[in-house]
Amino acid sequence: MSFLFGSRSSKTFKPKKHIPEGTHQYDLMKHAEATLGSGNLRLAVVLPEGEDLNEWVAVNTVDFFNQINMLYGTITEYCTEERCPVMSAGPKYEYHWADGTTIKKPIKCSAPKYIDYLMTWVQDQLDDETLFPSKIGVPFPKNFASIAKTILKRLFRVYAHIYHQHFQEVVQLGEEAHLNTSFKHFVFFVQEFNLIERRELAPLHELIEKLTQRDREKYPEKKR
Numbered sequence: 001m002s003f004l005f006g007s008r009s010s011k012t013f014k015p016k017k018h019i020p021e022g023t024h025q026y027d028l029m030k031h032a033e034a035t036l037g038s039g040n041l042r043l044a045v046v047l048p049e050g051e052d053l054n055e056w057v058a059v060n061t062v063d064f065f066n067q068i069n070m071l072y073g074t075i076t077e078y079c080t081e082e083r084c085p086v087m088s089a090g091p092k093y094e095y096h097w098a099d100g101t102t103i104k105k106p107i108k109c110s111a112p113k114y115i116d117y118l119m120t121w122v123q124d125q126l127d128d129e130t131l132f133p134s135k136i137g138v139p140f141p142k143n144f145a146s147i148a149k150t151i152l153k154r155l156f157r158v159y160a161h162i163y164h165q166h167f168q169e170v171v172q173l174g175e176e177a178h179l180n181t182s183f184k185h186f187v188f189f190v191q192e193f194n195l196i197e198r199r200e201l202a203p204l205h206e207l208i209e210k211l212t213q214r215d216r217e218k219y220p221e222k223k224r
Helices: 024-036 053-075 111-126 144-172 176-192 198-218
Strands: none
Touching (some): 144 176, 144 198
């Protein structure tokens, strides 16, 4: 949620995705913001009682898109074709882009190009009412879980690139706490609902252990 960010990070990479006011999803987003404000991120990701899982995943996916959008927006001047000629998350992990429609065969491209492709692709899906319905009574597609999983798996790659290639710049900008809080929230959410396979999270495995361990010590019981 946007309250995590200071004034400096109001710069976004892509236009922010808004959840329409007056919708049930807007109410869910407000609920999530209020729970996040308590500081217990593990509790904040739990499905609210009586709510639809697809709607909860949809609202949070939009939120993570907006958070990553802001975080990447703060470092775009450092993530250039020259500095980041490949989309990577450290020396062992390189990502090639394909969306299955316009680009069917994965292509090797620079990090800024890859992230531009990725965020545009996510944006198009979030704006598609047949995939992410915002109106009450309009059903989610039967394959919604796999759609959300693919989006979240790819959004993770932007976090991974920022941590591996741009962490020093994030620290210099004073955005380290925002990045860590946003990423921890993301990790708890995908773990809660098994949305990303463990092997996909491997580039940030040590960081995930460190961040979640700290939280387990602070909140030893996972209250429902």
